[in-house]
Amino acid sequence: MSFIKITEQPSLHDGLDRQSVHELLEGINEEDCKVALAVHQCIPQIERLVTAIVERMQRGGRLFYMGAGTSGRLGVLDASEIPPTFGMPPGRVIGLIAGGDRALRHPVENAEDNPMRGWEELQEHGINTDDTVVGIAASGTTPYVVHALHEARAHGILTASICSNPDAPISREADIPIEMIVGPEFVTGSSRMKSGTGQKMILNMISTATMIRLGRVKGNRMVNMQLSNRKLVDRGTRMLVDELGLPYEEAQALLLRHGSVRKVLDAARTDRPLTSSPETRNHNY
Incomplete structure (x- = not known):
């Protein structure tokens, strides 16, 4: 052929x-x-x-x-x-x-x-x-x-x-x-x-x-994305506000502490304390 x-x-x-x-x-x-x-x-x-x-x-x-x-x-x-x-x-x-x-x-x-x-x-x-x-x-x-x-x-x-x-x-x-x-x-x-x-x-x-x-997405959201800029930190924070019903500032502090939306959600699911340090609460994003 x-x-x-x-x-x-x-x-x-x-x-x-x-x-x-x-x-x-x-x-x-x-x-x-x-x-x-x-x-x-x-x-x-x-x-x-x-x-x-x-x-x-x-x-x-x-x-x-x-x-x-x-x-x-x-x-x-x-x-x-x-x-x-x-x-x-x-x-x-x-x-x-x-x-x-x-x-x-x-x-x-x-x-x-x-x-x-x-x-x-x-x-x-x-x-x-x-x-x-x-x-x-x-x-x-x-x-x-x-x-x-x-x-x-x-x-x-x-x-x-x-x-x-x-x-x-x-x-x-x-x-x-x-x-x-x-x-x-x-x-x-x-x-x-x-x-x-x-x-x-x-x-x-x-x-x-x-x-x-492989489980890298939850619903339709990129819960494992890297927090490499303000836009992505804001996107991740809003995901947590929607998922956990938290105030924006608290959700952002948790996100910065844990490093990803997925890790925050995993901590919430396993009932680990969702606390943030003063350093992350004052993070300037």
Whole structure:
């Protein structure tokens, strides 16, 4: 079977350099409207993946994202947001990008074409069979990602892939292939557009659903979030006001004493004294 890269097919829109700004924006939006529908078609595969990740993370396993260029940056972005959003320890969700941290801002020549480097990086992190590796590549052909998945799967590690082409090489190396077919890009071959948008949506679904199933959310609230700024302290305080019926100032003092909404709620549930020190009562937020 021949492999055709839909991501490289000509755009359905032509003469872009002759269009008005309004026409360009209408065209981009028209194409973007197709992304959510394409992602929806992938829900059964995403569900299988999240279920498997949760089982492994409950045993202490980790989630690795791997990609190059836009795909790699999106994986690193999603991984970096897990500790502040859900209070997970750093290192439970890890994003790897071809070319390393420099590639987050600058292209690193030929980094994605090195088929050995991805697996080497996984080994440097002590990859094991409780971990999960998700390869992200719009084209589905990135050597850095494809070979890493091949080696991970050969070593009994769960593998998944996210791409925008059917029957892609990356899909053949994945236990759970996710093929999000969004069609040709508005600018021919520019997979930072629809493919990138769809990848971000799927990564949001994977990590958010996983964290909820791991108990990092109560109701619909981020009770384990890090209190890294005034806005988040205020948000956490209001959660406690709603949950425990406390005055705002007392709720804030308890939050600052315990360090998270979850810890305050756990203390309340176990009937530990919910007291705050003078230091936290006078904290200037």
